[in-house]
Amino acid sequence: MAEQTHRSGREAWKVALPAIGLVIFGFWVAYQFVQPAPPKHIRMATGSADGAYHKFARQYVAHLAAEGIELELVPSSGTLDNIAMLHRGEVDIAFVQSGVAADTEDKPLWSLGSLFLEPLWVFVHDSQEVALLRDFQGLRIAVGAEGSGTRPLALELLAANGIDHSNALLLDMGGDAAADRLTAGEIDAAIFVASPQADYVVHLNKTQTVRLFGFKRAAAYARLYPHLSSVVVPQGLIDLARNLPDADVELIAASANLVTTEEFHPALIDLILQTARRVHGSAGWFSDGGQFPSPDFLAFPLLKEAERFYEYGPPFLQRYLPFWAATLIDRLKVMLLPLLVLLIPLFKTLPPIYRWRIRSRIYCWYRDILAVEKQFREAGEATPQMWKELEMIDDEVRRIAVPLSYADELYDLRLHIELVRESMQTPS
Structure with missing residues (x-):
């Protein structure tokens, strides 16, 4: 038997x-068509160490680490520097200010969406009486550091108001350096494109010898420059106890974008956007809860995977499984x-x-x-x-x-x- x-x-x-x-x-034949696993280490260009980009990026580090992804932050001088690093392949993803530069390189760049509105903060020393940008003739103005997104936008708007190197002292500096010199009275005005959470913006908004310049013609700027929006700082928003500002202040704002290249792994796009939703999704000074990240206010064309995220939300598997398990199953589904x-x-x-x-x-x-x-x-x-x-x-x-x-x-x-x-x- x-x-x-x-x-x-x-x-x-x-x-x-x-x-x-x-x-x-x-299975062996099918495996040849399986997409490679997403990298465990990615590099992100941020901005100056004292800026909002870098501050937000540190939150990304914590969220991505929980999913087994190591995010390396690469400080830079700003948006133009970040774009250059993306073109050179030195970073995988970067914060970029909208409306700064056209994508004319051989390596196209793509946006994953806008993250928040970045007002154009113009702070003026109390000793100066100015009502419009055209009144800045003869002033010493910090217009942002070389490589930053602030500098080209500031120069563009000043030039539209007849202000250039021939009738004003335009200084290539930004961040803490510009804020310190303005507070000390060594310059007359400083221009920043930054989040309200940037340390130097917080500091200047509460400095008694400096006042926030309001754009009385904000609606006109928004019409003339499509990448800009009109926003309002309501009375008392900065400090209720001191009633700062003491009246509504109109500003114009660009937007902060997450920008990458076509080589960025598709699975990481969904994870990054979920992280962005956690970091930027709550209500802010100039946005409602859930407004960001957004497919609007873009610096570059929206990547198709990001477009699918905004339309349908995170992939089904990533909603219920850890990132590594969801991506493994998604990659191997071709084996079915x-x-x-x-x-x-x-x-x-x-x-x-x-x-x-x-x-x-x-x-x-x-x-x-x-x-x-x-x-x-x-x-x-x-x-x-x-x-x-x-x-x-x-x-x-x-x-x-x-x-x-x-x-x-x-x-x-x-x-x-x-x-x-x-x-x-x-x-x-």
């Missing part, structure tokens, strides 16, 4: 092994194709093949039995050679091992051998 079971199992393996090999081959294409037909064909192989061990002897019977009928009597052949067939058949489910067919064969034997014993 054990020998019979062993032989049946061996026969099953003879049928199954080629099928298993075919499935493995199908050979599984379905190969296994379903195999499940239908293997049983008939197995039955054919088992029965072939039985039916093949009928040819020899018929040959002996034919010889007997032609000769009219049984010769010793015929008896020898029939006995050999009977002996071989008795050694055949088949599964119990096929025993009836084996015994039918033995009965047919006995029937031929009886016919050979009966005189013609």
Whole structure:
């Protein structure tokens, strides 16, 4: 019985092994089309260490670390520097201010969405009486550092108001350096494009010797420059106790974008945007809760994977599984194709093949039995050679091992051998 079971199992393996090999081959072919795993380490260009970009980026580090992704922050002088690093491939993703530069390089850049509105903060020393930007003639003005997004926007707007190097001292400085010199009275005005959370913006908004310049023609700027929006700092928003500002102040604002290249891994796009939603999704000075990240106010065209995120939300698997598990399943889903294409037909064909192989061990002897019977009928009597052949067939058949489910067919064969034997014993 054990020998019979062993032989049946061996026969099953003879049928199954080629099928298993075919499935493995199908998986190997399909694996060639599986997308590489997302990288565990990415680099992000931020901005100056004292700016809002860098402050927000530190929150990204914490959120991504929880998903097993190491985010390396690369400080820079600002938006133009960030764009240059993206083009050179030195970083994978960057914060970029909208409306700063056209994408004219061979390596196109793409936006993942806008994150928040960045007002154009113009702070003026109390000693200066100015109402419009055109009144800034003759002033010492910090217009932002080289490579920052502030500088080209500030120069563009000042030039539109007739202010340039010929009638004002335009200084290439920004951040804390510009804020300190303005507070000390060493310059007359400083321009920043920054989040309200930037340290130097917070400091200047509460400095008594400095006042926030309001754009009385904010609506006009928003119409003339599509990448700019009109926003309002309501009375008392900065400091209720001191009633700062003491009246509504109109400002114009650009937007902060997350920008990357086509090489950025698609799975990371969804993860980054989910992180951006956690970091920037709450209500702020100039936005409602859930407004950001947004497919509006873009610096570059929206990447198609990001567009799908805004339309449908995070991928189904990433909503319920850890990032590594969701991406693994998503990458390997292409393997389902050979599984379905190969296994379903195999499940239908293997049983008939197995039955054919088992029965072939039985039916093949009928040819020899018929040959002996034919010889007997032609000769009219049984010769010793015929008896020898029939006995050999009977002996071989008795050694055949088949599964119990096929025993009836084996015994039918033995009965047919006995029937031929009886016919050979009966005189013609």
